[in-house]
Amino acid sequence: MEEFHRIQRLPPYIFSVIDELKLKARRAGEDIIDLGMGNPDLPTPPHIVDKLREALDNPRNYRYSASRGIYKLREAICNWYKRRYEVELDPEEEAIVTVGAKEGLGHLALAIIGPGDVVFVPNPTYPIHAYSVVIAGGDLRSIPLSPERDFFDDLLTATKQIWPRPKLLIISFPHNPTTMVVDLDFFRKIVDFARENNILVIHDLAYADLVFDDYRAPSFLEVEGAKDIGVEFFSLSKGYSMPGWRVGFAVGNSQIIKALGRIKSYFDYGVFQPIQIAAIVALNGPDDCVREVADTYRSRRDALIDGLGRSGWLIEKPKGTMFVWGKIPENFQPLGSLEFSKLLLQEGKVAVSPGVGFGEYGDQYIRFALVENEHRINQAVRGIRRVLRSG
Numbered sequence: 135m136e137e138f139h140r141i142q143r144l145p146p147y148i149f150s151v152i153d154e155l156k157l158k159a160r161r162a163g164e165d166i167i168d169l170g171m172g173n174p175d176l177p178t179p180p181h182i183v184d185k186l187r188e189a190l191d192n193p194r195n196y197r198y199s200a201s202r203g204i205y206k207l208r209e210a211i212c213n214w215y216k217r218r219y220e221v222e223l224d225p226e227e228e229a230i231v232t233v234g235a236k237e238g239l240g241h242l243a244l245a246i247i248g249p250g251d252v253v254f255v256p257n258p259t260y261p262i263h264a265y266s267v268v269i270a271g272g273d274l275r276s277i278p279l280s281p282e283r284d285f286f287d288d289l290l291t292a293t294k295q296i297w298p299r300p301k302l303l304i305i306s307f308p309h310n311p312t313t314m315v316v317d318l319d320f321f322r323k324i325v326d327f328a329r330e331n332n333i334l335v336i337h338d339l340a341y342a343d344l345v346f347d348d349y350r351a352p353s354f355l356e357v358e359g360a361k362d363i364g365v366e367f368f369s370l371s372k373g374y375s376m377p378g379w380r381v382g383f384a385v386g387n388s389q390i391i392k393a394l395g396r397i398k399s400y401f402d403y404g405v406f407q408p409i410q411i412a413a414i415v416a417l418n419g420p421d422d423c424v425r426e427v428a429d430t431y432r433s434r435r436d437a438l439i440d441g442l443g444r445s446g447w448l449i450e451k452p453k454g455t456m457f458v459w460g461k462i463p464e465n466f467q468p469l470g471s472l473e474f475s476k477l478l479l480q481e482g483k484v485a486v487s488p489g490v491g492f493g494e495y496g497d498q499y500i501r502f503a504l505v506e507n508e509h510r511i512n513q514a515v516r517g518i519r520r521v522l523r524s525g
Contacts, residue, residue, distance in 0.1 A: 140269055144268060144269070149491050152475055152488065159479065159480075159483070166479065166484070166485055167484050167511075167517070169502045170485040170487045172505065174371060174372060174375055174505060176430060181419060182415055182416045185412040185414075189407070189412060195407040196407075199407045201401075201404045202398065203229075203230060203232075203383070203404055203405065204404075204410050205225060206411075207231055207410045207413055207417075208231065210413070210418050211223070212224070213417070215353070215385060218353075219353040219355065221353060221355045227391065227392075228386060228387070229383060230385075231381065231383050231404060232381075232383055232398075233405055234381065235338060235369040235371075235382040236382075237382075238382060239262050239263065239304075240269065241397050241401060242336065242393070242394045243266035244270050245393040245397040246301075246393055247270040248272070249272070250271070251298075252301055252302075254275050255267065255275070255276060255304045256277050256278075256306075257276035258492035258496030259309075259311075263304045263306060264276075267302075275292060275300070277292055279495070286327070289303075299332070299333075302333060303327075303335050303336070306337065306339070306340065306341075307320070307339075310455055310457060311492045312496075313452030313455045313457055315349060315454045316352070324354070325357045325363065334363055334390065335354070335360075335364030335365075336366075337354035337364060338366075338367045339368050340382075341372055341454055341456070342368060343374075345428065346452075346454065347432075351454060360386070363387065364386055364390070365384050365385060365387050365390045365391060366386050367384045368384075370382060370413055373428065374427075379413075381405050431456050434507075434511055435452065436451070437512060437515075438504065438511050438514070438515065441511070442460070442518065445522055447460065447463055449461070456503060458502040459489075459501055460501075461498055462474050465525060467498060471498065472490055474488070474500060475487070475500055478500075478521055481517075482517035484517045484518055486500045487500060487501040487502075
């Protein structure tokens with residue numbers, strides 16, 4: 135392993151520390167409530183599953199598919215954008231199906247980033263946003279993302295201080311792990327910044343559906359000129375509860391989409407075709423199921439944050455994502471996020487994700503994934519309360 139160049143560039147996976155402790159505790163018979171990995175637990179809506187079953191009855195669907203996705207799915211993707219965001223897209227030139235957003239992001243980085251290319255990524259961030267750059271041989275530069283800082287001031291400062299000039303900016307709002315949300319003016323400033331500095335933009339809109347309290351997550355592509363400089367990813371894993379199906383897509387700038395399609399053609403033959411056919415039904419179908427999923431996560435959010443609040447741990451309710459990003463209580467902050475996460479697991483029987491796993495600027499926080507029902511969340515709150523009272 136020491137001789138593998140790309141493996142050497144990747145740090146140890148910090149979440150594995152918590153995973154190993156969790157596994158050890160469960161083997162010892164302990165009941166661990168897992169709010170660590172963001173693995174959606176809600177069932178896929180029945181009409182989508184029914185379409186998959188129907189497609190499985192056709193032997194023609196077992197053949198190799200197309201790496202960029204079947205045309206009817208790309209057409210459904212473009213129609214979905216038109217209905218939802220009033221964004222016009224060409225299914226031939228400006229849309230591509232991916233094996234989930236994560237695969238698409240990783241392969242796109244390989245397609246457009248070369249050795250030494252400077253890429254800006256917020257910190258903390260979802261790991262693939264940063265490490266797709268590292269794997270591709272790029273020069274990763276972190277832009278702090280927190281309520282105490284002005285993201286654009288930090289972005290401009292970083293741009294002025296480095297050479298060569300940055301080639302790419304990767305962002306994602308609603309944001310994992312911080313749950314930060316933005317408005318359309320934010321994306322207007324991003325587009326202006328990118329044009330002025332000749333930078334490409336990748337926006338990951340994975341949590342567009344999981345929004346609460348009358349908040350609407352805008353699309354980056356709603357901004358005039360966004361297609362000139364960037365693309366946007368979406369995944370059916372969250373709002374449509376299709377995580378294991380592994381289907382997502384990218385839309386936007388035709389040259390970037392073409393580059394992704396070309397490199398994917400060397401790696402895969404696309405998503406299993408029955409899944410693509412079911413995804414068409416998902417995108418063309420009613421949104422009731424998506425709203426029900428969002429309502430479930432909102433109720434879980436309220437149960438967790440209200441319960442922690444009664445225990446003295448005050449956290450602002452996020453307006454989006456399936457996570458809660460909580461700053462470690464003051465008297466536990468000297469531990470750092472990894473040791474505090476260990477403490478919650480060992481003494482509270484609750485697994486969470488340490489913030490440092492998303493970047494050094496996350497070390498004062500932990501992330502809760504809302505992937506257990508409210509009864510289990512209330513049980514988790516009682517376990518955490520025991521830890522907080524121990525002081």
